[in-house]
Amino acid sequence: MAVKVSMKVNGKPVSAEVEERTLLVTLIRENLRLTGTHVGCDTAQCGACTVHMNGKAIKSCSIVAMQAEGADILTIEGVAKADGTLHPMQAAFKENHGLQCGFCTPGMVMNALEFAKGHPNPTEQEVRESLEGNLCRCTGYHNIVKSIVAGAKAMAGGR
Amino acid sequence: MRAFNYHRPSSLKDAAALAAKQAEAKYLAGGQSLVQAMKLRLSAPSDLVDLNAIGDLKALKADGSGVTIGAMVRHAEVAASSAVQKAIPALAALAGTIGDRQVRHMGTIGGSLANNDPAADYPAAVLGLGATIVTNAGKHEADKFFKGLFETALKPNEIITQVVFPVPKRAAYMKFKNPASRFAIVGVFVADFGGNVRVAVTGAGPCAFRQADMEKALAAKFAPESVANIKVKADGLNNDLHASPEYRAHLVTVMAKRAVEAALK
Numbered sequence: 013m014a015v016k017v018s019m020k021v022n023g024k025p026v027s028a029e030v031e032e033r034t035l036l037v038t039l040i041r042e043n044l045r046l047t048g049t050h051v052g053c054d055t056a057q058c059g060a061c062t063v064h065m066n067g068k069a070i071k072s073c074s075i076v077a078m079q080a081e082g083a084d085i086l087t088i089e090g091v092a093k094a095d096g097t098l099h100p101m102q103a104a105f106k107e108n109h110g111l112q113c114g115f116c117t118p119g120m121v122m123n124a125l126e127f128a129k130g131h132p133n134p135t136e137q138e139v140r141e142s143l144e145g146n147l148c149r150c151t152g153y154h155n156i157v158k159s160i161v162a163g164a165k166a167m168a169g170g171r
Numbered sequence: 172m173r174a175f176n177y178h179r180p181s182s183l184k185d186a187a188a189l190a191a192k193q194a195e196a197k198y199l200a201g202g203q204s205l206v207q208a209m210k211l212r213l214s215a216p217s218d219l220v221d222l223n224a225i226g227d228l229k230a231l232k233a234d235g236s237g238v239t240i241g242a243m244v245r246h247a248e249v250a251a252s253s254a255v256q257k258a259i260p261a262l263a264a265l266a267g268t269i270g271d272r273q274v275r276h277m278g279t280i281g282g283s284l285a286n287n288d289p290a291a292d293y294p295a296a297v298l299g300l301g302a303t304i305v306t307n308a309g310k311h312e313a314d315k316f317f318k319g320l321f322e323t324a325l326k327p328n329e330i331i332t333q334v335v336f337p338v339p340k341r342a343a344y345m346k347f348k349n350p351a352s353r354f355a356i357v358g359v360f361v362a363d364f365g366g367n368v369r370v371a372v373t374g375a376g377p378c379a380f381r382q383a384d385m386e387k388a389l390a391a392k393f394a395p396e397s398v399a400n401i402k403v404k405a406d407g408l409n410n411d412l413h414a415s416p417e418y419r420a421h422l423v424t425v426m427a428k429r430a431v432e433a434a435l436k
């Protein structure tokens with residue numbers, strides 16, 4: 013059977029006819045073609061699929077799309093300015109070499125920028141704890157932590 | 172994932188009625204355990220009854236006399252609640268150690284208790300504090316709620332509505348966590364109600380259980396040394412790739428001692 017699901021994604025109202033068992037990440041990637049949200053593990057471990065739902069970071073592979081009915085969803089595509097200017101958190105990842113292959117990066121950035129809103133001046137330890145749900149196979153995390161500390165400060169400064 | 176029908180009722184009554192009508196309905200809270208299980212086809216309900224639109228299940232109240240947490244309250248809300256931090260700091264702290272921040276934004280206390288994972292954290296707090304689990308059909312005392320591996324006293328289609336915790340004089344929770352999932356390999360919750368002490372263990376057995384020897388020793392003297400030499404039997408404890416029953420038995424004593432130390436701080 014198919015159901016209609018409607019929500020706001022990156023500020024725009026969207027709706028789609030999907031099967032009930034469609035995951036939120038599947039809707040985002042396959043129906044909406046927003047492929048910046050990645051699927052690393054499909055088992056709620058890696059965080060590559062992290063998006064914001066009503067302002068909170070969640071793993072979009074671990075809920076069905078119907079759970080986001082009426083919600084406000086933000087994906088990595090909605091983070092930079094329309095003219096392409098990077099969000100301060102994205103810029104911090106670039107400046108601090110916070111990525112190598114880039115597969116984990118969208119999830120890292122989505123989690124980090126929500127975390128940074130509540131922690132404008134986080135310690136390295138707080139940042140490491142905030143990354144419990146995000147795995148990276150390349151960087152060894154050091155530069156990701158540096159990026160988030162810098163990004164959080166930049167976000168606080170820009171306010 | 173197998174196909175299913177999806178429902179989002181806006182009242183408790185409708186939710187129960189919807190579930191009763193279907194052969195194999197399941198309630199959906201945050202999906203943090205259920206959606207995973209369905210993806211693996213470990214669970215294949217005919218219908219999902221989503222509890223997210225039921226406002227009654229989202230209340231969170233805390234004061235000097237008790238803490239009441241609605242079934243749909245997320246782990247992150249409990250962890251961040253200044254009222255819970257004040258009334259039972261150990262409970263707020265426990266909620267803040269569940270999984271990771273993304274999981275804490277979705278996962279709920281009702282889902283965690285109904286699921287009764289042997290390594291889940293909330294069962295330790297519920298049993299350690301002697302909480303009451305309120306449902307649409309009545310009440311369950313913590314001591315009679317956890318029945319076994321993923322098994323509880325809930326009847327088919329019974330809905331947890333809220334959990335009521337009494338406020339102890341002091342309490343603490345210590346867990347030795349699986350570094351990947353943060354689930355408890357062993358977790359111990361210690362609560363002192365002034366002479367009456369409760370010690371609840373999660374992660375070690377098929378479900379959370381109390382440790383009577385430690386409770387007695389701590390009631391006589393609430394100090395780390397009271398439990399430091401109490402040996403726990405390994406018989407019947409969990410055996411998996413993370414830890415042997417003997418190691419888990421050892422960890423129960425270590426975590427209990429650390430929990431008492433933390434409660435005294």
Ligand SMILES: Cc1cc2nc3c(=O)[nH]c(=O)nc-3n(C[C@H](O)[C@H](O)[C@H](O)COP(=O)(O)OP(=O)(O)OC[C@H]3O[C@@H](n4cnc5c(N)ncnc54)[C@H](O)[C@@H]3O)c2cc1C
Nearest residue numbers: 200201202203204205270278279281282291292331353354
């Ligand atoms: C990566 C990861 C790490 C995790 N780490 C931890 C951890 O360290 N410690 C820990 O304790 N947990 C951990 N969890 C589990 C997490 O706490 C879940 O929140 C919890 O298991 C329940 O999920 P949920 O609330 O989304 O419920 P769901 O998954 O939606 O439901 C779980 C079960 O409960 C039933 N149910 C839900 N609500 C009710 C209700 N009100 N009444 C009756 N039945 C109901 C459902 O039908 C289902 O059978 C982790 C999960 C993940 C994915």
Ligand code: FES
Nearest residue numbers: 052053054059073
């Ligand atoms: S793909 Fe969702 S957590 Fe890995």
Ligand code: FES
Nearest residue numbers: 112116148149150
């Ligand atoms: S940069 Fe390659 S997985 Fe993180």
